[in-house]
Amino acid sequence: MSRSSDTVTDPLRPDDYVGSAAPTVNQPKLGPLGYLRFFWRQLTSMRTALFLLLLLAIAAIPGSLVPQRSADPNGVQTYYDNDVELARVLDFFQLFDVYGSVWFSAVYLLLFISLIGCVLPRTKHHFQALRSRPPKTPARLQRLEGFRTQELGGTDVAGAVASADQVLRRAGYRTERYGDSVSAERGYLRETGNLVFHSALVGVLICVGLGGGLGYTGQKIIVEGQSFTNTLLAYDSFNPGRWFGEETLNPYRIELDSLDVEYEEQNLNAYGQPLDFTANVRVYDQGAPEGVDSTIKVNEPLREGGNDIYLLGNGFAPTITVRNADGDVVFREAVPFLPQDAQLTSIGVVKVPDGLSEQLGMIGFFYPTASELETGALASTHPDLRNPVLTLQLYTGDLQLDDGIPRSVYALETDDMTQLTGRGTDIESLVLAEGDTVEMPNGLGTVTFEQVDRYVSLDIHRDPTQGWVLIFAVLAVAGLLTSLFIPRRRVWIKATEGPDGGVRLEYAGLARGEDPGLERAVADVAERHRKALEKPGA
Amino acid sequence: MTETLDSLSLVGVYSAMAVYTIAFICFTLDLAQRAAARTKVTKEASERVLVSAGTVPGRHPIGHAKPEASADAERSPISKLERVGFSLTALAFAVHLASVILRGIAASRVPWANMFEFAITATVIIIGVFLAVQVWRDLRFLGAYITGFATLALGVATVGFYVDVVPLPPALQSVWLVIHVLVAILGTAFFALGAALSVVQLVQARREGRGTAGPSWLQRVPDAETLENLAYRVNVVGFVFWTFTLIAGAVWAERAWGRYWGWDTKEVWTFVIWVLFAGYIHARATRGWRGNRAAWLAIVGFSAVIFNFTIVNLFFKGLHAYSGL
Numbered sequence A: 001m002s003r004s005s006d007t008v009t010d011p012l013r014p015d016d017y018v019g020s021a022a023p024t025v026n027q028p029k030l031g032p033l034g035y036l037r038f039f040w041r042q043l044t045s046m047r048t049a050l051f052l053l054l055l056l057a058i059a060a061i062p063g064s065l066v067p068q069r070s071a072d073p074n075g076v077q078t079y080y081d082n083d084v085e086l087a088r089v090l091d092f093f094q095l096f097d098v099y100g101s102v103w104f105s106a107v108y109l110l111l112f113i114s115l116i117g118c119v120l121p122r123t124k125h126h127f128q129a130l131r132s133r134p135p136k137t138p139a140r141l142q143r144l145e146g147f148r149t150q151e152l153g154g155t156d157v158a159g160a161v162a163s164a165d166q167v168l169r170r171a172g173y174r175t176e177r178y179g180d181s182v183s184a185e186r187g188y189l190r191e192t193g194n195l196v197f198h199s200a201l202v203g204v205l206i207c208v209g210l211g212g213g214l215g216y217t218g219q220k221i222i223v224e225g226q227s228f229t230n231t232l233l234a235y236d237s238f239n240p241g242r243w244f245g246e247e248t249l250n251p252y253r254i255e256l257d258s259l260d261v262e263y264e265e266q267n268l269n270a271y272g273q274p275l276d277f278t279a280n281v282r283v284y285d286q287g288a289p290e291g292v293d294s295t296i297k298v299n300e301p302l303r304e305g306g307n308d309i310y311l312l313g314n315g316f317a318p319t320i321t322v323r324n325a326d327g328d329v330v331f332r333e334a335v336p337f338l339p340q341d342a343q344l345t346s347i348g349v350v351k352v353p354d355g356l357s358e359q360l361g362m363i364g365f366f367y368p369t370a371s372e373l374e375t376g377a378l379a380s381t382h383p384d385l386r387n388p389v390l391t392l393q394l395y396t397g398d399l400q401l402d403d404g405i406p407r408s409v410y411a412l413e414t415d416d417m418t419q420l421t422g423r424g425t426d427i428e429s430l431v432l433a434e435g436d437t438v439e440m441p442n443g444l445g446t447v448t449f450e451q452v453d454r455y456v457s458l459d460i461h462r463d464p465t466q467g468w469v470l471i472f473a474v475l476a477v478a479g480l481l482t483s484l485f486i487p488r489r490r491v492w493i494k495a496t497e498g499p500d501g502g503v504r505l506e507y508a509g510l511a512r513g514e515d516p517g518l519e520r521a522v523a524d525v526a527e528r529h530r531k532a533l534e535k536p537g538a
Numbered sequence B: 001m002t003e004t005l006d007s008l009s010l011v012g013v014y015s016a017m018a019v020y021t022i023a024f025i026c027f028t029l030d031l032a033q034r035a036a037a038r039t040k041v042t043k044e045a046s047e048r049v050l051v052s053a054g055t056v057p058g059r060h061p062i063g064h065a066k067p068e069a070s071a072d073a074e075r076s077p078i079s080k081l082e083r084v085g086f087s088l089t090a091l092a093f094a095v096h097l098a099s100v101i102l103r104g105i106a107a108s109r110v111p112w113a114n115m116f117e118f119a120i121t122a123t124v125i126i127i128g129v130f131l132a133v134q135v136w137r138d139l140r141f142l143g144a145y146i147t148g149f150a151t152l153a154l155g156v157a158t159v160g161f162y163v164d165v166v167p168l169p170p171a172l173q174s175v176w177l178v179i180h181v182l183v184a185i186l187g188t189a190f191f192a193l194g195a196a197l198s199v200v201q202l203v204q205a206r207r208e209g210r211g212t213a214g215p216s217w218l219q220r221v222p223d224a225e226t227l228e229n230l231a232y233r234v235n236v237v238g239f240v241f242w243t244f245t246l247i248a249g250a251v252w253a254e255r256a257w258g259r260y261w262g263w264d265t266k267e268v269w270t271f272v273i274w275v276l277f278a279g280y281i282h283a284r285a286t287r288g289w290r291g292n293r294a295a296w297l298a299i300v301g302f303s304a305v306i307f308n309f310t311i312v313n314l315f316f317k318g319l320h321a322y323s324g325l
C-alpha cells in the first residue's frame, strides 16, 4: 500500500507520531525563517506536548505542599511566623502563589500554544479529508487485517460490487468505487472528536481566565435581623478581578430572618453534630421591592442578581452594651464571634473608643453551652444555645484606631494596653449569662450581655463565564468519548469472476489508530454482504 | 439498629478478607505450580518451548490488535487451583458487597462518606470490575494481584480507618457525593487493573528482550504487546471516568464551596493524576515512548491515585477533610 495516496485522508499528525513516516534526518542549511519553522515544529511535536504535560503535572504539585495565598492565607502567615528566611525564599520562587506564578503560567501557556499549533493545521487538514474520496483499493488485499474471501453464485461482478457499495454505506461508511472494487472509510468522527476535545480545552482555559478577570468574590457577615445591601462598601472583604467594574454590582438587599440549625440527637457517636443549616432570608430587588422569602443552605446557594450567594459559615453574635459611669450607653452592638472548635466556643473583640474615661478593649469568649471543667475553666459542650455564657477580659489604653493603619475588627493589639481582668491579673474575667449586667473595675461603668443571635457568613460571587466553562468541559468529554471509542477504519471489497461462474469476493480492513474490533467488523461486512446477495432486492 | 447492622457489616468485611486471602493463596500457588510444570516441560522438550516462547515479540503495525487467537494459543489451560481461586474471589465479592450494602443501610446513605467506607466500597468495585472484565477478556492471571490488593486494602481500612457510623455533615449532603465519588471509584478500579497489566507488560517485555524463557509463570500470560494494548484500553476507560470525576467535582465544589476550582490539595492531585494519564495516552502515540515508557507512566499514574487517597487524605491540609479520622 502506498502512503502517498493516503496522505489526504489520513489524520494529520506531528512528525514524531508513532505512525508517521520517520522524519528526514538531513537538515538543509537553515535561514532565519528556517529556524523559526524548525522551532515551531519542535514546539508542536508530540514529544514536546508530552514533555509539557508531564512538566505541568510536576509543576502543580508544590501547590499542595506549601499553603497558597489564595486558599489559605493564614497558612502562609504561619510560615512567616515560624521561619522568616525560609518563607522569603519560598515567596521569591512564588511558591505561595504557585498557580499564578510565572513558571507555572509559562508551562501551561507553552502547552496551549503547542496545542493550538497542533490543532489548527489538523483541523484544516480534517476539513479537506471530509471532502475527499476514500483511497484507491490496494492491489493485494490479503496482506491486510481481517482478510477473508467468499464465493457466491447467483450474481455477477457488477451486481456484487453494487450491493457491496450499498452494504457498506448502510454500515455508515463513505464509499468510492474503483473498477470492480469498493473502497470505504468510516470514523471521521474520531478525528473530529479529538479536535473538539483539544479545542474545548482551549475554550476552558480562556473562559477560566476571563471569568477570573471579570468577576469578583466578597464576604459578608449578617446577624439575624440585620440585612446586607449589595454595594462595594457593605462587604466585609472584597476581591475584584482585574477588569471588574462597579456597575456589575446589581442592587439588591438580603435580610436574614433566622438561621435554623438542626443537631444530631440520637446517634451518640455524633451527638451534637450539625445536620442542617437553613438561612431564612428575605430578598428585595427591583423585581420584588416588597421582598421575597427564600433560603440559603450549604450545597444550595441562592442565585440573585447575577450573583451566587453561598452559606459558608455561621456563629454567634452576642449583643453587648457598655454604659459609662453615668449610665449612658456608649456601645451597643451584636458582635460576631469567631468559632474556635466544633462546640462553637468562640472568640470576639469589642472596641469602645469613645465615651469612657479611657479607650476600652475587650476580648470575649463565648460558650453556647457552658460547663465548668475540673480546673475551674469553662468549656462548651454542645454547639447549640443551652447555657450561653460570655466571659470578657478588659484592656484599657490606646486602641490605635487613629493612626490610619487598617486594623482587623477581630484582633486586639494588647501590647500597649493595660489588662484589667483575666489571667495574669488579680481580678477574674467578667462572666455573664444572658441578661446579666456587671460592673467593670476602676469605676469604668457596666457591661450587659443583652441577648445572643446567630449570624451567617456569606460568600458572594460573580463569575460570568462559569456556565461557559461547564459547556466547554462537557464538549471536551463528548469529544473525548468520540475520539477514544469510535474506530476509524477502512474496508475494501473486491469482486472478481470466480472459476465456476460465481463471484469471488475479497474483504479486508485497515485500522487508523486503536481498533480492537476491526477483524470482527470485516467479518460482519462479509456476512451482511452475503445475506444481501442471497436475497436480492432486500 | 444502626449499630447492629454496622457490626454485622464489619463481620462481613472480615469474612470477605479471609476468603480473599485464601483466594490469593490459590492464585499464587497456581502461578508457582505453573512455574514448576513449565520447568519440567522445558527439560523434556526444551526446543519446542523455546520456539513457542520465541515467536512472541510482535512486529505489528501500530494500532493493530494482535489476532486474539495468537494471544491465547500458548496459554496453558485453566488450572484447577486457578478455578478455585476465582470462585473464592467471587464468593468473597458477594460477602463483601453485602457488607458494603449493610453499612449503607446502617447509615441510611451511600456508604462512601469517609475513608473507611470509601476503602471498602472502592475495593468491592475494583473486585467487581475485575470479575466483570473476564467476560471481555481472560485476565485471571491478575487474580493474585487483585486479591492481594483487596486483602491489603481491607486490612488497612479496618485497622487504620475504621469509624462508627455518623450522619453526613451538611457539605456532603448532595447528589454529587453519589456521582462524584462513585465515578472516582470506577476510574480507580480501571486504573488499578491497567497498572497491573502495565507491570506484567514490563516484566514480560524484559523477558522477551532477553529472549530467554524467564520466570515460567510469564509464559501463561499474553505477550508484551498484547498486554500493552489491554492496559491501554483499560486505562482509557479509567481516564474517561476520571475526567467525569474532575468535572463532577468542580460542579459540586461550585455548589458547596462557592467556586468550581480553587486548587485545594485534593483538587491539585486529581488534576495531577488527570494530566499524568493524558501524558500516558500521548506517550502511546509518541515515537520512542510507546511500550515500556508509556507503561511506566501508567504505573506512576496509579501510584498517584493511591497517594491521593492515603497520604493526601491523611496528611495534607485542605477542604476535603472528610476522612472521618
Ligand code: HEM
Pocket: A013, A014, A017, A044, A045, A046, A049, A053, A111, A112, A114, A115, A116, A118, A119, A193, A194, A195, A197, A198, A201, A479, A480, A483, A484, A513, B278, B281, B282, B284, B285
Ligand atoms: C492541554 C494539553 C493536552 C491535553 C490535556 C491532551 C489530552 C489528550 C487526550 C486525552 C488524548 C486522547 C483522546 C483523543 O484522542 O482525543 C489526546 C490525543 C492526542 N493529542 Fe493531546 N492533549 C494536549 C495537548 C496536545 C498537544 C499540544 C498536541 C500536539 C502536539 C496534542 C496532540 C494529540 C494527538 C495527535 C492525539 C491523538 C493521539 C492518538 O492518535 O492516539 N495534544 N490528547
